[in-house]
Amino acid sequence: MPPPPGPRQPVPPNAWPRPGVPPYGQLPPPRPPRTTPPWWQREGVVSRLLAVAGVAVTLTGVVMLLVLAAQAGWFGPVPRVAAGAVFSAVLVAAGIRVSGRAGGRVGGIALAATGIAGGYLDVLAVTTLYGWLHPIPGLAVAFGIAAGGVALAMQWRSQPFAVLVVAGVAVLAPALTGDLALIAFLIALMAACLPVHRRFDWPLLQIARTLPAVLATLWAVADAVIDDPVGDRVPWILIGATVIALLGAVGVVDSVRRRPKDIVATVAFGLATVPLLSMPALFDRPAAAVVSGITAAALLGAAALTSAASLRIPLHTRATAAVAGALALLATCVSVxxxxxxxxxxxxxxxxxxxxxxxxxxxxxxxxxxxxxxxxxxxxxxxxxxxxxxxxxxxxxxxxxxxxxxxxxxxxxxxxxxxxxxxxxxxxxxxxxxxxxxxxxxxxxxxxxxxxxxxxxxxxAEDGFVAGHSAATILWMAGATAALFSGLRLLTRAPAAAKVALVAGLLVTAAALAKLFLFDLATLDGLVRVLAFLVVGVLLLLAGTRYARAFAEAAAERQEIAAERQE
Known part of the structure; x- marks a missing residue:
């Protein structure tokens, strides 16, 4: 019978072999190389690409149902609109159902986003293409659909969901309508996305909700400038540009007060002000001055008011508002x-x-x-x-x-x-x-x-030109003398400031002498030239005398300080 094992002896710190460490002179075994799978085999890449493609193709089909079918006379208006609404509702229901299953998040987001965007486009067609709804109730219904989609995106905590809805509507809405109606529906879409930024930092949505309305308004401004700058639609374009800027301001305040480093929100706000800054192009000079002046006052006033520390508005946001206001002020100056x-x-x-x-x-x-x-x-x-x-x-x-x-x-x-x-x-x-x-x-x-x-x-006056040049030379020398005197007074108290003043004074003195001998001597004549030389000479004498005395006093003061230290 073997004896029972004794207690395990501790391994000395320098003993070999140590656990997990190869002996001296022996290399550790090589690690197996990491293999990166190709992009089409990576988890989630292909599914996301297919989902985005499916959203684009399906929404294109919805628009074709609403537009091309109407042009070809297929079905009737009511079947087309009803089919689009039912199809959108089915997609949303299917997305909600699929998202609750294992691995169904990507598919659920794609299906629900397609359905909500399709419903928004269906309401847009009913309002603008067929004229069955007045624009105000049509905008209200569209806003409700977009708000429901945003609420679902917030519940699922999915930025891609919200971006797909906004991008789908923004890309395909111009196929259904244009000009003022397009701006209005894109503004409603922009407003529906505002609550998101109080809870989530979704930078892509910041740009996606702002850029379509901005581009549509700029297109309307350019078209109005070329076509009919004094038409009835110009006030409505101005109202749209103002609303876009206000929504941009509300969005950036909601974001940066919670996340001061949110640069994307500030960029979105800057984009939102661009249509308003372009509005003076649609008016004649007096009206353009009023529009740009009010814009400048609002933006610069906002930048000044938000500088208070209690409001917690970061510098990059205030700077954006101030720069936009300065551009509007520049337009005002040009107009008046x-x-x-x-x-x-x-x-x-x-x-x-x-x-x-x-x-x-x-x-x-x-x-x-x-x-x-x-x-x-x-x-x-x-x-x-x-x-x-x-x-x-x-x-x-x-x-x-x-x-x-x-x-x-x-x-x-x-x-x-x-x-x-x-x-x-x-x-x-x-x-x-x-x-x-x-x-x-x-x-x-x-x-x-x-x-x-x-x-x-x-x-x-007949000699006004030469008198003006004579006065300029005298003022040059007077300014140089004042700068020298100021620098000499600060020589011991503030050496850095004295250096700046003395350098500037000496340079101006040199410039005044150069002008006196190179220009005035050849151009001026009579008493004017005599006066210029006399005044400049007296000022030079004063400056030289004060300069020498100041440095003599400074040297004497240094000697006294040195003597006190020796004692």
Missing amino acids: TADDTLPIALLAVAVAFLAVGSQAKSLLAAVLGTAFGVLGTGLLCTLANIETLTTQRLAVDDLGFATAVAAVLAVAAAGLGFRCLRTVAPNRDTGADSVFGVIAALIALYATTVTTVSIGVATG
């Missing part, structure tokens, strides 16, 4: 101005945005103000180009009080833009400060010249 006054409107808007950005430390307002400022300054430079400023005949013809006002606003926009940089981004790089300071100074120099020359020629 002429070519020579458009820079005034753009630069006035730029000044307003930049003032808000500087006061509220709003990067968004600063960016929008900069965009309007660039547009307005670019147009001003086109009207008052270098050739116009240096040629008296062209200046008399093209410049006036309008360009003078625009130039003053350009100077204000340049100054506010630089202030916004220092306010919105306090922890900025001083190199960037210097670059933006130089850009602002160049804009201010050019705009100052435009202002003085425009005022000079607008007065109608």
Whole structure:
């Protein structure tokens, strides 16, 4: 009889062989290679493809039953409509039944989605193709069918179900109707999908419910512009575009307050505003200005109001509303101005945005103000180009009080833009400060010249052109002196700000001297030229004296500090 086994001895940590580890020098056995089955053998791929194809083909058949049968005179209107309704109801019932069986989810979704979309198309045909229902009850019935489909999709927690219904209706509805009726039924479909986003993050449905109504409205706008821009349908298109924008706003608020990172909802909202932004194309200038102005006020007001932290609206949504409002405001400026006054409107808007950005430390307002400022300054430079400023005949013809006002606003926009940089981004790089300071100074120099020359020629005086250039040179040097004095005052307290001011002041000084000797000396004459040289010379003497004294004081202060440290 064998002796009973003794207790198991523990394995030392460095003993070989260790369980599951091959001995030293021996490689582990190779793992069997993973084989990826082809796409047509993967679980669910083929079934989903067949389901989508089945939905498309079946809905096409429903539309053929409603349209082609009517064109060919097959059956009668009542049998065609009744057959479509019964067929849709049977598909929905079959989908609900199949979905409860093992492996029947894909088939159930496809069948039910086809039935609901078919029922929606059947109501659309009854309302628009046959005219049996007034549009209001027809829209109500269609909305009820779509809402029922959305409720079923929410119950099944299936985004593909909802997307199939919306996409099926959107693709095939144009075969049954067009223009205003199509827009109305797509808006009803869009509204029926809104409750989904309170519970589920379904990004594909966000786009699918918005894009069809947007495209249909844009098509109607283009058709109205080409065909009959003053027809009776234009107010209805405007109403449709407004409703689409409102539904987009409601949808994005419902989504982003629960999911702040929902970028797709913001994109859908941006798409929903596009038809409303295109509406001024259908009206003459006064009416277009009213439409775009109201749109701008609503969108910019919404962006401003939703900036409150208690509303929990993320920045990307507020930025989308603000950009859309800025585009509408741009359309308003174009509608209410002429070519020579458009820079005034753009630069006035730029000044307003930049003032808000500087006061509220709003990067968004600063960016929008900069965009309007660039547009307005670019147009001003086109009207008052270098050739116009240096040629008296062209200046008399093209410049006036309008360009003078625009130039003053350009100077204000340049100054506010630089202030916004220092306010919105306090922890900025001083190199960037210097670059933006130089850009602002160049804009201010050019705009100052435009202002003085425009005022000079607008007065109608014989020497107004040369007097304007003389005043411009003096103002250049005065601005340079002010910048140098400001930089010298900040030399010890704020070295970074002092550097920016001194660099800008020295550059403007160089520009003023270059203008004085290269242009004014050859163009100006008489007392005007003498006055320009005298004033610029005195300012240079003052600036040089103050510059030397400031650096001497700074050196003395450093010596005193060093002596105190040695003691």
